[in-house]
Amino acid sequence: MILLERTSVMNFENAIRGARNPMNSWNRMDSFYDENGNYILGENDLSLAKRLVKAGNDHRKFIRQIFVSVDITAPLYWWKEYDTYKVGTVANSTSTMHKIASKPFSLEDFSCDQMRPQTLKQMEGVVAYLESLRQEYLEQKDKEVWYDMIQFLPSSYNQMRTCSFNYENLVNMYHARKNHKLSEWHVFCDWVKTLPYAAELITGEK
Numbered sequence: 001m002i003l004l005e006r007t008s009v010m011n012f013e014n015a016i017r018g019a020r021n022p023m024n025s026w027n028r029m030d031s032f033y034d035e036n037g038n039y040i041l042g043e044n045d046l047s048l049a050k051r052l053v054k055a056g057n058d059h060r061k062f063i064r065q066i067f068v069s070v071d072i073t074a075p076l077y078w079w080k081e082y083d084t085y086k087v088g089t090v091a092n093s094t095s096t097m098h099k100i101a102s103k104p105f106s107l108e109d110f111s112c113d114q115m116r117p118q119t120l121k122q123m124e125g126v127v128a129y130l131e132s133l134r135q136e137y138l139e140q141k142d143k144e145v146w147y148d149m150i151q152f153l154p155s156s157y158n159q160m161r162t163c164s165f166n167y168e169n170l171v172n173m174y175h176a177r178k179n180h181k182l183s184e185w186h187v188f189c190d191w192v193k194t195l196p197y198a199a200e201l202i203t204g205e206k
Contacts, residue, residue, distance in 0.1 A: 001073075001074070001075065001112075002074040002075075002078060002111075002187045003072070003074070004070050004071070004187070004188070005070070005071045005073075006070060006071045007069070007070045007191075008070070009066065009067070009195055011066055011067050012031075012039040012196065013039055015063065016029065016031055016048075016049065017029065018062050018065055019052060019062035020048070028044045028045075029042070029044070029045055030042025030043060030044045038196070039196070046197075049062070049200060050201075053200065053201055057168075060201075063166065063171070063201055063202075064088070064167070064168040065166065066166055066167040066201070067164065067165070067166055068165045068167070068170065069162065069163070069164050070162075071160060071161070072160065072188075073159070074111075074158065074159065075110070075111035075155060075157060075158050075184070076154075076155045076156070076159060077111075077155040077182075078184045078185075079159060080155070081177075081182070081185075085169060085172070085173055088165070088166055088169050089169055090163070091161040091162065091163045091164070093161040093162075094159055096150070096157070100134075100146075100149055100150065101134050104134070105131040105134060106127065107124065107127055109127075109157060109158055110156040110157055111156045111158060112156065114183065123154075126154060130149060130152065133148050133152070134149060137149065167195075167202055170195070171201075171202050173188075173192070174189050174192045174203055175203075177189060
């Protein structure tokens with residue numbers, strides 16, 4: 001399970017202006033904001049952007065200045081793979097260390113959507129035991145019980161992080177993960193394709 005919410009895309013105008021700095025061609029800028037505040041690339045700017053992206057990493061520096069923020073809720077096993085993308089990304093997460101005992105455990109706290117019925121039944125027992133540990137910890141405030149919760153917690157536990165990227169990060173992530181075995185990466189890549197001008201600037205796919 002993965003959920004991507006509250007997406008914001010920022011700095012398109014400045015990035016496109018920066019793309020024109022090397023040739024001092026600002027007079028050819030023809031992009032504009034529509035009535036909803038969306039930045040619409042004009043014919044000249046879109047043509048330049050596509051040529052620079054096609055020319056490769058050294059020439060598409062302007063997409064590093066297009067910023068994206070999104071809240072992602074995903075299981076710990078997915079976050080372990082996400083964390084390989086540390087360059088140019090930022091994430092603030094909800095705290096497992098501080099808040100693990102703050103609410104009752106339930107199946108909804110875990111990614112169980114791919115489990116077979118017999119595995120899901122075992123998972124129900126795990127969740128019940130975690131909840132018994134939580135109750136014990138709340139009564140005793142015993143650090144050993146807290147460690148039981150932390151170390152027994154399955155990697156299917158869902159965590160929410162507010163993440164920031166730029167379009168260059170997303171180029172790398174999309175092409176590296178679009179055919180991955182984990183279904184969460186397919187949902188992530190489908191989200192990437194919904195971003196403004198993703199086909200032209202990120203995926204290269206129509």
